[in-house]
Amino acid sequence: MEQRTSIDVAASPERVWEVLVDVERWPEWTDSVNSVRPLDAGPLVVGSRVEISQPRLPTGRYTVTALDPGRAFTWEQRQPGSTVSAHHECAPLPDGGTRVELRVVMSGAVGAVVGRLYRRLTDRYLAMEAAGLKTRAERTAG
Template sequence: MRYEITADIDAPAERVWEVLVDVERWPEWTASMDEVRRLEDRPFGTGATVRIKQPKLPTAVWEVTDFVPGSSFTWVSKSSGITSTAVHELTSAPGGPVTVRLVFDQSGPLAPLLGVFAGRLVRRYLTLEAEGLKRRSESS
């Protein structure tokens, strides 16, 4: 099961990145998150772990597996029968908007079943995240 969404943001790339990697503040700008808590006191990057509580979903721990400063990060969460991977990527052209690309992928023996029951919710949460990132980044 793979879902992807993109959104254009009229803000400097540095501002969008700053908002995106301040993960503990996500609940302030997206209704898809109830609580986001960093699990260690170190810079956010490869190896960082985060506990996330989302509405209608069990609490999960995510580990950053890939981190390109100013550009993208990927984190992974594993539970019995499912591996969830989420990619957060920014691209921009000179003088143009920043495009955020959000990808959510689930694999494993239980992924097809979960897709049947949670597919709409996942699409909704990706949309809320993209819209919220846009609003927060474009506000002063």
Template sequence: MHFETSVDIDASPENVWTILKDVERWPEMTASINRVELLDKPVALSSRARVFQPKLPAAIWTITAFAENKTFTWESRSPGVITTAAHEIVTNPDGTVSVHLTLDQKGPLAPIMSLLAGRLVRRYVTMEANGLKSKAETL
């Protein structure tokens, strides 16, 4: 499964990045996440977090790519499925930003997972993008 969404945010890249990398506070901006426990601080390459979401089992996510103020990608592994989620901030000429979120699932059980939870996962990624926009634009 591959899913991506983008949202334009009327806020500075620095403000958006501050919110984006504060993963423990994500539940404040979206109902798609109940709780995030940062297992390794600070948020950086190789940091891990345990993410609790409604209707999904808790998952440990490990940051596999990280560029301060620009992007981070993290990965979660479960039997038969590797899920990779990327978060990228692109600065627009007017100083606002576009945030691109992508989610990929690969592995022998990925097609089954897509059938069982694909719609929910796509809804959650969209909720996270909209929640980020709302929070960043009200700061």
């Protein structure tokens, strides 16, 4: 099961990326996240782990599985019977802005069931994160 949203941001890809990878500050710009706690020191790299607390969801531990600096990263939470992958991508627009795509993929026997149960909440959280990221990057752009 895959869910996604995209939004155009009137800020450079570099600025959007800067906001996006400062994961500890996500609770400042989206109500879909209560806290993000890095479990490893330093910037995000493949293998970095974080603990994420979100309203109405169990706290999850995610590991960065792919990273293209300045462009995209993916982190995953694996449990018996399910994998949740969250993809975050920034692409430059001709006008100097950025198109952001956020995508959540739930797979595995349990993941498919949980994905259906949480479909509306996931859609709402993706929209909140996109809007919050846009506001934060545009407000501090320049």
